[in-house]
Amino acid sequence: MAEKIDERPQNSRRVFINNVDAYTSKNIARFLDLCVVGASLVFAGEADVEEEDDRLHDDQAEIKDGTFQIVGTVSSQTEEKCSFIAEQYSHHTKREDLLHHLLKCDVIIYDVTQHADQIDEAQWAVSALYEEMDRFPAAKTFILVSTVLTWAMTKPADKDYPETPLTDSNYRRRKAHPNFHRHISLEKLVVKLGKTKSSRFSTYVVASGLQYGMEEHVFHLFFKMSWMGEVSHVPIFGDGSNIIPTIHINDLAGIIQNVIDHKPKVQYFVAVDDSKNTMEDIIKAITLMLGPGKTRNVSKEEIYLIQNLTQTEIDSLLVNLPIEAPYLKDNFNIQWVSETGMVQNIEQVIEEYKESRGLLPIRMCIVGPPAVGKSTIAEKICKHYNLHHIKLKEAIAEALENLELCVRTEDEENDQDDDQEFWDTLRENMNENGGRLDDQYVIRIMKDKLRTKPCMNQGFVLDGFPKTCEQAKELFTGDGEPEDLESKHATKIIPEFVFSVNATDDFLKNRVLNLPETVVEGTSYMPEQFLQRLARFRDRNVEDEMPLNYFEDLEIHPEHLEITSDNDNEYQLIIDKICKKVGKPRNYGPILEKVEEEKRRQVKERLNEQAAQRVEEERREEEEAQHRDQRWGEWSQHLVEVKRQELDLLESQSEPLRDYLMQDVMPTLTQGLIECCRLRPDDPIDFLAEYLLQNNPEA
Structure with a gap:
């Protein structure tokens, strides 16, 4: 008998979301926190209202107290926990501990649209849950939020009409962008593992269009550039004619809510709105409402010069993919925020952007x-x-x-x-x-x-x-x-x-x-x-x-x-x-690049000051060395002169003495020494003294 993992109200659904402090996961979590379990089932479908009245009444009674309890991993535990997060775990939690948390959840959502490093973890999570499937106390749902970039190289559905949009029914023919092969491999694994015992472990893949809305994500570059007003023309990379599939982040969250509530038999969905907007359409709409209203076309290569864009974001902005999602319209009950796309709803999107970022x-x-x-x-x-x-x-x-x-x-x-x-x-x-x-x-x-x-x-x-x-x-x-x-x-x-x-x-x-x-x-x-x-x-x-x-x-x-x-x-x-x-400022804080540039400038100034100090110290030392050498040379020269003068003085003072010795002493002394050598007395000193006394010229 399987061990009961946790105890919660019957209608509550515990939902795990990875990277819950990132843009996509955070907004999905915030959306689900405000939803009632099963709410998307109410008024779903096209059935006659009178025939369904009793069933809907029962549904409403059933979901009255149902809530979503959100838990998830975060990249940094230092950040303050959001009010809509019941529990949060470190991004570096050991996998055995993380699996324990996953087993306590009814729904597991993994988003891999922002951080490719989450692909390995998502692959491990779905595989580990699949292995533990027989121990589940209740059925579990695994939802992978992937990206439409796994469709980027798909050939048109109709060769004669290449402009005809692809649909999610063509998902088996999809060909991924070269940088998204790992994403499509993960998608295939998720779909495969959900086919064995879907009643115990159901799996779904939601291929999301480029997300926008709230504080913005991939399009944030153009929003910020326009809002700051630091450029006269906002750049459009290339000719701007590429069709970018998009979806509002709250509409994406609504689709996930429908997947949780409906548990459809279809496992793969494309999540896009009805728009067929090009890059040019989107950027012009943003800058017209928020910025200078002027754009200019630049080469595609210049997008790689934008430091704030990741490779994933660059690939997303340059994609050209006309695609539709008819399954969502026919089978889900979505309360669309922006069904017709960003351009048609740009005023609302701009207001969300300002309010979400406090601008x-x-x-x-x-x-x-x-x-x-x-x-x-x-x-x-x-x-x-x-x-x-x-x-x-x-x-x-x-x-x-x-x-x-x-x-x-x-x-x-x-x-x-x-x-x-x-x-x-x-x-x-x-x-x-x-x-x-x-x-x-x-x-x-x-x-x-x-x-x-x-x-x-x-x-x-x-x-x-x-x-x-x-x-x-x-x-x-x-x-x-x-x-x-x-x-x-x-x-x-x-x-x-x-x-x-x-x-x-x-x-x-x-x-x-x-x-x-x-x-x-x-x-x-x-x-x-x-x-x-x-x-x-x-x-x-x-x-x-x-x-x-x-x-x-x-x-x-x-x-x-x-x-x-x-x-x-x-x-x-x-x-x-x-x-x-x-009160506090209501705009962007110092831009990271400017902060780093200011730090570099300060470091450079300190290094320049230190270098200048070293040069000045070396200059002073060199001058002092020169002064020392000069003083030493002068002192040595003076010393030589003093010695010469002393010698000259001694020479001049010793000349009378030499004359005296040579004239008065040396002749007598010489004769005395000769006599001493001839006679060889026993005491030569006494003999010499006696000789000098007897032969003293003055005596």
Whole structure:
């Protein structure tokens, strides 16, 4: 008798999913966690409602309390466990322990679309479960999530009509992409092992199209490139005419739910939507909604220069495979999220992408008197949150430059008549007003600027504008009514945060007076001009007319900040208050490549500094060595000179002595020595002394 492995409510289904912290598995797990066991059986098929009413009532009663309990492996145990994961195991768990976990599950799902290293584990898992089949306390289901790249080299179903799509009924004829032979071998093994005792161990293969939706996966490169706005044209690799089979990640999860609930006799399914979108269709749709709206064709080989793409993702993006999945439509009850494909549902897909990744714009307005430091604060805030700094003069200059470029360039994408008319109107208005523009044109330019894709994606900081309540109404009003603050429409530009920075007039005057003359000359900080600007600002911001009142009416309550000194610490405190009010950034963190590049730059700088220090130390040592050699040479030369001088001195001092010895001593001494040698006395010393005493010339 088989041992009972675990105890759970009768209607609960324990589901194992590998790599549950990866894109595909995570979204499948999240989807199943929200499903009721057997829910896809309700209203399935085309049976008459009256005949099925009793059965459906019984089904609904049966599945009322049924839930999916998700467990799985993760690549890193350090990550916080998701709320929809009941248990998670390390990716490096020993296989005997992993098998124990698998035996406790009713459904085992292995995804091999993202990481090819999971193929060996999936092959082991299905084989090990097959061997333990007779010990199962209840039937188990094994589902392999594979890829349509195992169809990539399949010949057309109809030679006379090569454009006719393939269907999942042709799966025995499928030919894999050269890099996906291991995938197709695994598919065949899974199907084979499920044929022996399908009532005990049923196996299925779901060949998934390229997945999209939520935070995005294989198409994330184009989403991020468009959202960041760092390129003027998003690349299309090759001519872009290759048909890419796709499926929304939640639709893929819905298909897996149907497989679990229905337990169909067919073991192989193709999971694709109804679209026949090409690479060009998809990329153009993404960049039109999210980015610059412009693309350019580049050679296929350039895709290999993209560091963030794996070989699997490259092969997937370059596939050309028209394929359909009629079995899903005829036999499953799928609540489609994107049945017609990514291009047809691009707005919804874009919103999912932004929400899943938390890519929400931060819209901010900073107002205050001249010289209070608005631009300094705005620049630091923009750098911290990666926002766009919008200054009135720069926006007007940019608009005029772009209009001039448009009217001079023959571009079919631009409406030159409208551009020419607006350009002429602006020039005429500036000539009439001494180089200034009327408010209606300023408002139009600023509104167009705030509605650009970069500002709509990342957000902006309005620096010192609007200046009046009337300007605020005109800038943030559409069709006579304020824009709905809860609306997610792309033209939403009303600031979420408003900060009023203020200071006393005396402080502002002293600050301007203390500015260097080189900074003040030729600017609006000239004393007379500044005083006029300050007076105009105070006049405009009386109690009933200040622009802050407009935001108060919209229940956007401004934060008031006071500047009392030029100390940098006070500005930092102001910025800290703003960051605390706004919260965390809502965009991409530092890009890994940029972080690594910054690290490399810092390492290079340290190495250069160390090298420079070594060179400087070597230079100093060489100079010291030269100085030592020079000093040693000078000392040696001086020593030789001293010795020569000493010898000369001794020579000069010894000359009288030599003369004395030669004249007075040596003759007598010589005679005494001769006599001593001739006589050979017993005591020669005494003899010589006596001889010298007797023969002393002075004696």
